[in-house]
Amino acid sequence: MKGLLFYDRGDLRYSDIPEPEIEDENQVKVKVAYCGICGTDLHEYLEGPIFFPKKGDVNPISGATVPICPGHEMSGIVEKVGSNVTHLKPGDHVVIEASAHCSDMVHYKKTVEPKPFCSACKAGKPNCCKNTNFIGLGVASGGFGQYVVYGAEHILKVPDSIPIDTAALVEPISVAWHGVERANFKPGQTALVLGGGPIGLASILALRGHKAGKIVCSEPALIRRELAKKLGAEVFNPMDHKDPIGDLKALVPETEGFDASFDCSGIPVTFSTSIDALGPGGTAVNVAIWADKPIKYIPMCLTYQEKFATGSMGYVVDDFAAVIKAIDSGLIPIDCIRHMITGKVEPKDTVEKGFKELITHKETNVKILVTPNGRI
Ligand SMILES: [Zn+2]
Ligand SMILES: [Zn+2]
Structure with missing residues (x-):
């Protein structure tokens, strides 16, 4: 072959x-x-x-x-x-x-x-x-x-309702789905996605599959923010804000911070934002692959409000089954998956x-x- x-x-x-x-x-x-x-x-x-x-x-x-x-x-x-x-x-x-x-x-x-x-x-x-x-x-x-x-x-x-080209994206969406599962995410909760690259965008879709309340995507690049908006997130440009943490938290005033956050960038500022922008008891999930470098981390950023920080590694077969179901049911719209396909070679x-x-x-x-x- x-x-x-x-x-x-x-x-x-x-x-x-x-x-x-x-x-x-x-x-x-x-x-x-x-x-x-x-x-x-x-x-x-x-x-x-x-x-x-x-x-x-x-x-x-x-x-x-x-x-x-x-x-x-x-x-x-x-x-x-x-x-x-x-x-x-x-x-x-x-x-x-x-x-x-x-x-x-x-x-x-x-x-x-x-x-x-x-x-x-x-x-x-x-x-x-x-x-x-x-x-x-x-x-x-x-x-x-x-x-x-x-x-x-x-x-x-995969059922006939899912076109075979969009089905290839079940894999990256499953990576994101596993991350959302790691946060024990409940319907109606609020989520912050840091980074609008492929996994950040897939996270927006996985959150829709989990019936999230407000989803905010923080991303400095305009073209990616526009795509995140098309997929159903509210967007935030951290470069436009003097106090990005305060302004992010102000987007979810009822809980004074997000229920869950997903670091899909893997840089020091997104790591700290993923924790600082949470409300009390919120969970920060690292989905990004990091370079092997140490960063500054102050343990009290978790302790004061009993926040959680965890990681998400790949996926299990149940994540795939759940993503297929979420697409088939319309919770993750096929049109949105299509927005993520930028070329066929x-x-x-x-x-x-x-x-x-x-x-x-x-x-x-x-x-x-x-x-x-x-x-x-
Ligand atoms: Zn991959
Ligand atoms: Zn083993």
């Missing part, structure tokens, strides 16, 4: 690549329809390998080695199912919950000896697994190729018109989708 291969930092090649085949009776083969380019893919290209195994290393879950086909934000059509798979059949439209953890080793018993579960997996928090990885990163060939094969438990059917152009476009025109793009099998 045709597809892209990640060899090393800065080294992606589009060519004939090995077509994955079902090797375990609990796997499913999917013909990829659309696959979004993620910030993680760009990090691997510019600074990696991070999730991909380094040259000479093997992935502990599957035994995979580079080169590996990237791409983990996929929608597709079931091509073939293993003999034990009963919930899917060829022709079904699906999305793939891309994570892999200790329980996935069983699918790769031809190449790896399954090991005991790590403590996070034992505790039912597979997204916090010490081996955490993803299809299209270190575990198996991903969605920038024509076909993928993955464990059936990761593959969810042919597979051979994945690097030039996809990766490089996202790197050089960060503000005008949200999600670029690759079409490994042409437009479906």
Whole structure:
């Protein structure tokens, strides 16, 4: 088949690549329809390998080695199912919950000896697994190729009400959905989203899916604020305010601060704002991926009003199911998801018109989708 291969930092090649085949009776083969380019893919290209195994290393879950086909934000059509798979059949439209953890080793018993579960997996928090990885990163060939094969438990059917291109955004919206779950968010509560990039925008949609009251998105770039507004948030430009914390809190006077905040930027000022703009007992969730640098943090900013600060790591399969339901029910409107798709590129152009476009025109793009099998 045709597809892209990640060899090393800065080294992606589009060519004939090995077509994955079902090797375990609990796997499913999917013909990829659309696959979004993620910030993680760009990090691997510019600074990696991070999730991909380094040259000479093997992935502990599957035994995979580079080169590996990237791409983990996929929608597709079931091509073939293993003999034990009963919930899917060829022709079904699906999305793939891309994570892999200790329980996935069983699918790769031809190449790896399954090991005991790590403590996070034992505790039912597979997204916090010490081996955490993803299809299209270190575990198996991903969605920038024509076909993928993955464990059936990761593959969810999408109803006809969800067009197959918008279905590729179920993955990034699930990242945001998990963050909202981490805040124990209740219908009617108020939320502050810091940053209007892909995950910030996805957070606005995930909050709508949770029936949020007021959603405010703080973002300095005009083009992103306009998009956040289209998705249903009230917008705030922190650069226009002398006292941004006071002015943010004034937007939710009843609670004197937000019930929950979501840092989707990952810079020192958004970290402190995510806590300072909360009302008493509010929860700040870090969804952003941070550079490994220390920042100033004063513990009393939590203590005085018993606020919570936590992080959100990836997603679990239940997040995908909930996002599909929220889109199907109309809580997350399909038109809004479409606003996030800023381009569709042919597979051979994945690097030039996809990766490089996202790197050089960060503000005008949200999600670029690759079409490994042409437009479906
Ligand atoms: Zn991603
Ligand atoms: Zn584990």
